[in-house]
Amino acid sequence: MSSVAATRLRKGNLIKHNNELCRIVETQHVTPGNLRGFVRAKMRKVKDGIMFEHRFRSEDMVERAMLDEREMQYLYKDGDTFYFMDTASYEQTGMSEEALGDSMNFLLPESTISVEFYEGNPVGIELPPTVDLKVTDTVPGIKGATANAQTKPATLETGHVVTVPAFVEVGTVVRINTDTGEYLSRV
Structure with a gap:
């Protein structure tokens, strides 16, 4: 795990918050007048998809999750599960619509993308810009x-x-x- 300042959090980052893996959905850096600044972050728990908001002080250090990225090819969708194949080992992995979020709107069969793994489980994908x-x-x-x-x-x-x-x-x-x-x- 590596730590990052709360002010450096960006949409899509995976962090550990209260011992749970969470994906940042939205951040807003607020500096109200003569008060101390803070970062309002909207997050989604990876495990159960529950959304919540949290305020971080600007000087807070946040624990970023270390991800293992693998080059994979998107194969097909079955129900609400998207299937990917590791281009090196030809091993297949399924991911739910919930885990992919809005990323599923930009996936075409046979496209090659980077899939993020945390402790051996797929948790998201990295799309091109x-x-x-x-x-x-x-x-x-x-x-x-x-x-x-x-x-x-x-x-x-x-x-x-x-x-x-x-x-x-x-x-x-x-x-x-x-x-x-x-x-x-x-x-």
């Missing part, structure tokens, strides 16, 4: 629409719905930011 996905459903485009004109919802091949400019049509491949889940550009 952007992914390119095909639009499978959206309302027809508006003739003469420009990049800063109206927007519309579009369903991607993973089922994720994202807001895109009006000129994007079915079959277009778009680049999505995996941190925010937002449209970046056409590919």
